[in-house]
Amino acid sequence: MLVSTNWLSTYVDWNELSVEDLAEKITRAGIEVDGIINRSLGMDNIVIGYVTDCVKHPEADKLHICQVDVGGEVTQIICGAPNIAAGQKVIVARPGAVLPGGMKIKKAKLRGEESNGMICSLQELGIEGKLVPKAYAEGIYVLPSDVRAGDSALRHLGLYDQVLEFDLTPNRSDALSMLGVAYEVGAILSKEVKLPVISYKASAEKAQDYLKLTVEATEDNPMYVAKVVKNVKVAESPQWLQNTLMSAGIRPHNNIVDITNYVLMEYGQPLHAFDYNRLETKEIVVRHARVDETIVTLDQAERTLNDHNLVITNGIEPVALAGVMGGANSEVHEGTTTVVIESAYFAPGSVRQTSKEVGLRSDASTRFEKGVDPNRVVDAAERAAQLMAELAGGEVLGGSVTFDELDKTPERIILSPDYVNNRLGMKIPMDEMKSIMDRLQIPTEAINGQLVMDIPTRRQDLRIKEDMIEEIARLYGYDEIPKTLPVGESTPGGLTPYQAKRRIVRRFLEAAGLSQALTYSLASPKDAQAFALETAPVTELLMPMSEERSVLRQSIIPHLLDAATYNVARRNESVALYETGSVFLGIEEDGLPKEVEHVAAVLTGKWVNHAWQGESKKVDFFVMKGIVEGMFEQLGLLERIEFTKATVEGMHPGRTATVWLGDTAVGMIGQVHPTVQNERDLQETYVMEMNLRVILETAAEELFYTPVPRFPSISRDIALVVNSDTSAANLEKIIHQAGGKLLKSVQLFDLYEGKNVEDGKKSLAFSLTYFDPERTLTDEEVVTVHSKVLDALTVQANAQLRS
C-alpha cells in the first residue's frame, strides 16, 4: 500500500510532524513503513514550457528544433520525442536541472544546433513506466493547455509529495484504504478524521427505470448496489486526479475508470463501471458461471470458467468476473455516455478462488479476498456518482438498484481491565483503555467495571478479547511493557539422552576431522534410493519446483557425494564431511513417512597432509572404519559392533562392509564403486551411513571402573601364515576363545602378502597380552595357555606358524 502524505492530509491533520516522525510512529504502532519515497527526488529547475515553434532538424530525422516559451523567455531546445508538436504545453528541464538517475541538464549542441535544456517524459521525472498514461507512454508528457508557462512543473504534477510504503500484515486490510489509514493515524496522533462529504443533485429519473437486478448466488454475493449515471463525457481526468492515482501506484486511463480507482483507494471498496448501452439487456444477473462458459476480460484474455466462479451477467452472458476483472464486452470507452457503477460485497473465499484459478490478482481482488467493509458499499457508490457528476459532467439517476442481505451489525466485545493487565503484565487504568478506544473511534462504554465495545465493521480484524488487548497495548506503547521472567515452578530443562548422545556423535566426528555438512532433504528420483540402507516406496511431492528436488531422500550419501564433487572441482581436494539428518521411508499407518535420523560421512583425498615432514596419507577404508569404531566407542557400544563384508549397489564389491550392532544391521561403510567415482569426478572416496536413531536408542554399556592393574602383564608375539581369504576377525575370535580369561588383549601389528609368502596365502602377526588381575602370572602358565592358542589356530584356521 502506497500512502501519499499529501492525500492523507485531506483526511487527517498530521502536519505538525515531519514525514519521518510520522512514519516512525506508524511503524511503532504496528504498521511497518518500509520506506519513504520522496517523489520530487531532489529535482529542481523543471518548469512548464510552451512550444511556440517546432521544425525538423535538418541534420537528423528523429530530432526536432523547438522554440519554447519557459516563462517570459523563449529558448531553443532540441527534442527527440515522436509526439512533440508546436502548441503543446510540456515539461522542460532547464540547464542546471538534475534528473533522477543523475542526468545533469546542460546547454549543448545537437548535430550543430543549440539546445538549452530538455523536454521530458514522465519516466524521465522518475515515474514508473507502468503508471504513465498510455497516450504518453512512448514520448513526452503533454500538459493541459490552460497551464502557465514558467510555472513549476513538479508542483503541477503533484511531485512535491512524500509517499509512505506500507508493509501491511494480512490482518490489517482496514489500512488498504486512505480512510483506513486516516483512522489509524488519527488514533496514533489523537486527531479527528475528516470524511469526504458526499453531495450531488440527483436527476428525477430513477436507476430502477434503467436497470433490473437479480442476484442468484446470494451466498457469494450478499450485497450488490448499482447506480446509473448518464450523459457522461469520457475524457482525460483532471491533473490532480491523475497525480493522485499515480502517487498510489495506479495508471490513469480516463475520468470514469479513474474515479472508480480513486474511490477504491479512498474507501477500500472496489467498484466497477459498465457501459450501460453495451450491457444491451438493461439487466444484471449475478450467478455462478456454467462449466466451460467463457469471458474475455479487460486484458483481452479469454478465460474458461467453472461452476464455482461468480460472474456478473447481462442475463445472457458474463460481463465481468465478479470482484476480479471486468469483461471487454461492457468496457467503458471514449463513446460511453451512460455508466453503471457497481459496488458490491463479494465473499472473500469465492474471489480468492477465482482470482487464483484465472491467475489474476488486482487491487480489487486483493481487497475482496480480505473482506471489504459492509458499511462502505453504499457510500463508495455514492462517492463515485458524485465525482462522475463533478468531473465527467454526468447526471446521476435517483436511487440505486440494490440487493442486500449482508449483516452490517458491529461485533460486541466485553473486556475486563484485569483480563488485559494480567495478560500484559501491566497496570493500565480502565479510563486509559477507554481513551485508547476513543482514539480508535471504537464506540466503548464502561459498564460495571467492564469495557463494552462495539467494533466498527471497518475493523474486521478485531474479533476476540486478545485482539483488543493488542489494540490497547500497541497504542499505549509496547515500550511501556516491563521486562519480567515467567514465575512459577522451576523446571530442570536439559537435553534428552538421545539429544545429548547426538551431540556426542557430532563432537566426536568433528574432533576426528570431519566437518558438518547440511544438504537438502529433497532429491532427484535418480538419487532418492541410491546407497540407501533400507528402501521403501519413495515419497514424492505433488508440485515439485524441479526434477532435482522432487522426492524425499532415503540416504544422505548422494548429497554428500555432490558436496565432495563440488569441493574437489574447486580444488578443495581433501574432503571430510559428515551430516546428521532424516531420511524418509515409505508411509506409516498415520499417513506420514517413516522418518529416521541417520548419520553419514564422506572422505576423499588426503587424510594426513603434512608434507614438509614427509607425512602424507590418502584416505582408505581403515581411516573410515576407525572413525566409525571411535564413534561407537564414544557411545559405549564398541564391544557390540561387528563388520562383515557386504555387497551394496554403487559400492566397491571388495571394500564394503555391513556394520552390525548386535543382531541389527545398523549401517554400511566402504569405498564408492570406481565407476560411480568416475561419474562423479571423484578419486578414491569412502562413505559410511548409519541408522543414528537405532544407535542412539541403544543403551550404552554401564560405565563402571576397572581396577588399574597391580600385577605385570606378559606379552607374546606370533606370526601366522593363513589362506588369503581368512579374515582377521576370525583369527582374533579363535585366539580369544583359546586364550580364555588370562588373555587380556590381541593386537594385529603386521600384515604381509607377496614375496616370501606363498601365493594365496598371507602372513599376519599378532601381539598377545596375558594378565591376571589377582597375581603375577608364571612363565609356565603363560606357556600353557599360549600353546593352546597356537594349537587352536593350527586346527581351526589351518594356520602355519612362522618363526
Next chain:
Amino acid sequence: MKEQLHELKEQVMEKIKQSNTVKELNDVRVAYLGKKGPITDLLKGMGKLPAEERPKMGALVNEIRESVTEILEERKEVLEQAAIQEQLAKESIDVTLPGRPVELGNHHPLTRVVEEIEDFFISMGYEIAEGPEVEKDYYNFEALNLPKGHPARDMQDSFYITEDILLRTHTSPVQARTMEAKEGSAIKIICPGKVYRRDSDDATHSHQFTQIEGLVVGENIRMSDLKGTLDLLAKKLFGAEREIRLRPSFFPFTEPSVEMDISCFKCGGSGCNVCKKTGWIEILGAGMVHPNVLQMAGYNPEEVTGFAFGMGPERIAMLKYGVEDIRHFYTNDIRFISQFHRAEA
C-alpha cells in the same frame, strides 16, 4: 723407578691433553690405569723393591694414580660438556617452520547458532522438543489457527505430498504436538529444526531452511515475561549492550503479536548499512499464544496463557557473521564451513 713414574705421569698428562673425545679419554684411562696398564705393572713390580722403599713408592704410585684420575675426570667433564654443546648445536631447528596441524572438523554455522540458543534456554529450564519434518496439515496449519482456506496456506507456497500431508513450513507444529501431548500441563520448550517452503533458491531465499522456536505455557504467563525473556536472548546472542524494541505485528497463531528489533550491533543505533540507517535490526517474531491454539490443544485460554517466539538461524548467522548469501549454508564449501569453529569473544 721414581723417574720412571714421573716420566709416566708426564706421558699420561700429555695423552689426556691430546684426547678430544670421551672415547679417546677412556682409551687413555684404560691404557694407563687399567689392569694391563703401566701403573698396575709398576704396582706389581713393587715386590722387587727393598722393604723400606715400598711404602714410599706405594704412596707415590697412589699419589700419581689419584692425580691422573682426577685430571682424567676433569678432562672428561670438559669433553662431555663439549659433546653436549655440539649435540645441542646440531639439534638446533628453525622454530619458524610450520607446526603439524591438528586436523579438527567444524560444526556447521547453523548448528553453532542453534546450540547457542538451545543451551541458553536449557539454562533457564527449557527442554528441547523435536518433531517430524513431514507433517500433517492439521499440525502445520489447522491447530495453529490457520483453518482450511486461509490464504497463508497456499498450495503454491508449500510442498504438499498429499492434500493432507506436507513438508512442514515452520517448526510450530512441534508446539502444537507438544501442547497436545502435555494434556494441559505447563510447557517450556525450544523447537529447532529444518523447514521447507516452495521458494526458488536465491541469495535471500532457500527452499529448505532452519527455524528455532520457543513456547512457554502455564498459568499467569504474561507478555512482560515474553519481553524479559527476549531481552535476555538478544543480549546473549548479540552482546550485553543490546537494547530491544517490540513492534506490533501479526501471526495467525499469536495475539497480540510482535516483531522484535535489536539495537544495531554494528553502529550501536546511530545508523549504518547493516541496520539500513534505522539503528534497529529485525530479529524475530513472537506473541502471546492465540486462544484458539490453546483451546485446540485442550487448554482453557481463560486460565492458561502462553508466549511463543520464533527466529531463523540463517538470518542470525548472516547478521552475526556478515554472510551475504543464504545459499552458502547449503553448498557445503569447505572454505565456508571451516570458518565457524573458533571462539567469538
